[in-house]
Amino acid sequence: MAAPRRSRPHRGRAAWSVVGVTLLAIFVMALSYVALMQHGSVVSAGSTPGTTAAPGADVTAPPTEGQSPESAPAAVTPVAVPNRVIAAIDVDSAVRVVATECPTPSTIETTGDAGATWRPLEAAAVASVQRVSADADAFVSLLGLATEGCAPDYEQSFVGGEAWETAPDELAASWFIDPANRAGVHSPTGDRQAPCAVVVQVAVIDENSAAVLCDDASVHATTDAGNTWMPPAPVPGAAAIGVGADAYRVAVVNQNGCAGAQLVGLGVAPGGLAPIAAGACLPATVAPGEAAVASAADGTTWLWAGDALGRTQDGGATWL
Template sequence: MARPSRHVPRDTSRRRTGVYIGIAAFIAVDILLIVLALNSNRAAATAETAAPIHTFGVTSVEPTPTPASKVTPTKTATATPASTATPAAATLLPVPPTRLLGAVDAKTAWRAQTGSCPTAAATPELTTDAGVTWKKTDASGPTKVTALQRLTATSESTVEFVGLAKQDCAPQFVKTFVTGDNYSSYPDKLAGTWYVNPADRATVQSPAGAEKAPCDAVVTLAVRDSKNAAALCADGRVFATTDAATTWSAPVTLSGVLTLTDTDTGYLAAAVGRADCAGVQVLTLKSSLESAVSGCYPTPTPAQSLPGNVAMSGASGTLWLWVGDALGRSSDDGATWK
C-alpha cells in the first residue's frame, strides 16, 4: 500500500528564509560598525602625529642693573623663527687681550702688543700723527719686563705699564718720562695701581690692596680713578665698583662685548657679532652700567677672530679703536669715524 505524501505548508518555508535574511543583515551591520570604529581610531592617531611641532628659540637679553640683593638677570626664552634664533654674539666671549691702547688726545696715543710671560717682549709704540706713523720703543731691555698687562698714557712723553718680570713672571711696574727713549722700574708704585695678575684672575689689585674679584676670571679692567672701575669677566658679565674693588655692583651681561674703557661719565664697551653692526659696535655705559648703542665701526674681519684683538681708549674727546690691522678714531663716541 502506497504511503501518502507529506504536505509542507508554504508559510513555514517562507519563515525560514526571512530568518536567514535577518541573520545575514545583522552580521553585515555588525561588520560595518567594526570597520567604522577601526577607521575612526586610525584617523585620530594620524591627526595626533601630524599635529604641528612648535619650535622656540632663545634670544639673549641685556638686563638692566639690579640691586645686589636681587637675583642676577638670566636669559629669557621667547618664541622666534628658527632662522633668527640665538645671535652669533652669544657664542663669543672675551679673552685676555693681546693688545693695549692708551689715548692722549686726537693725534697722540700709545699702543703695545702682548702675550705670555716671559716670551712676549714689551715694545710699546707711540704715534703723534693720528696713527699714520708709529715709533717703536723697548721697555724689556732696560727693565726686563715682559707680557704687558695694563697701559696708562698721560702724555706724549709719559706712559706707565704693569707687566710681568722676565725672571719669575711676578707683576712689575715700569714707566718712561722721555717718550720711551728709556724705561725704569718702580716697585713702590705697584701696590697703588690697578691691575689683574694673569696667574690669579679671581683677584683684583686696586689702590686699596688686593681684593676678591666679582667673578672667577677678570679679563679686562676699565679704570676711571682710584676708586671707580669696571671689570669684564671671561663669562661676558660686567661689574662696577665705586670703592676700589671692596664691593661690586650687580652684573650686567652685554652680548659680544670684548673690551672696556673708561670715560668721564662712565665706560665704553666694544662688542662684536651683533646683527645690527657688521663690525665692532660701541656701547656707552653709565656708571650704573645702563647701556645704549653709540655707534658701529665697520670691518670685514670675521667676528670669530676678534676676541683678544680689539683695543679701545678715549681721551680729550677722541675715541681710538684698534681692530685687527685697522685703526679708527671718533669724536662722537663711535657714531662717525675717521
C-alpha cells in the first residue's frame, strides 16, 4: 500500500510572505504620498516655509533676484491727515487752528509778535478745519465741518474772528475735501475724481490751480480745476502742503538726517511738478498729523511742526 502524500506547507508560507511584502510596500508608498501632500499645502510661491498668510493680510514680497533683504523696499506709512492749519498774514502775524473731531469746535488763535504769544479768538461753529485764510484787514475764514450735522461748512469773519457767519456760496466756490469721500475733491466748478485713493490735504493757488497731497506721500497738481492732473511727484516724509510765491511748499518730517521738519518746493513745469531741494532743518519733535505750512503775501512762509514754529523768507533755506 502506498504511503499517503505529505502536504507541502512551505509553499503556503512562501506565498503569504510575498503578500506581506507587497502590502508593506504599498503602505510605505501611501505614507510617503500623504507626507508629500501635507508639505505641499504649506509651502507655496511667495510665502515663507512653515507660515501661511491670513486672507487679506499685507504680505511683503521677498527680495527679487540679486536684491539683498536689507535693500528690499520698506512698507510706506500712510500720511496722516493734518490736525492743524495755519494762515500767514505777514512776517509777524498769523492765525492758527487746532482741528478737532466733529462736532467739537476747533480752537483758533492769532499772533502779532511772530508767535511769541497767541490770543484765542471766538470759537466758530466749525470742526475738523482743513483750511484757514486771513488778511491784514481783519478777515478770517475757516473751511471744515459744521458742528451741527458735520457736513462741509465755510465760516467767515470780517471783525478779526470776534463774530462768525456761515457762507454757503463761498463753500461751493472753494476747493475742499469731504472727509466722507477722500477719493474725491471739490473744486470751484464741482466735484472731481481725485488722482489717488486717499487725499490728505489740498493747497490752493486759485480757482483753477491746486495741488493735493495723498496718503502715499505723492503730490498731484492741476491747472484746470481738477479735470486733469499732472503726473505725481513723490515726496518722502511729506506731512503737509501749502502754497508759496513761486512753488508749492511741502513740509517733510524726519528726512535727510533732520530730526524735525524741512520745506521742499515743488515748482509747476510743463511736464509736471519739479522738486526743489529740501531746505534747512527746523529741529522739532513731530507726531503724525502735527504739521502745517502757509505763506504770506510778503513772501514769508510759516512752518508749524510739532513743538516748533519757524518762519522763513527764502523758501526754507534759513529760519528767522
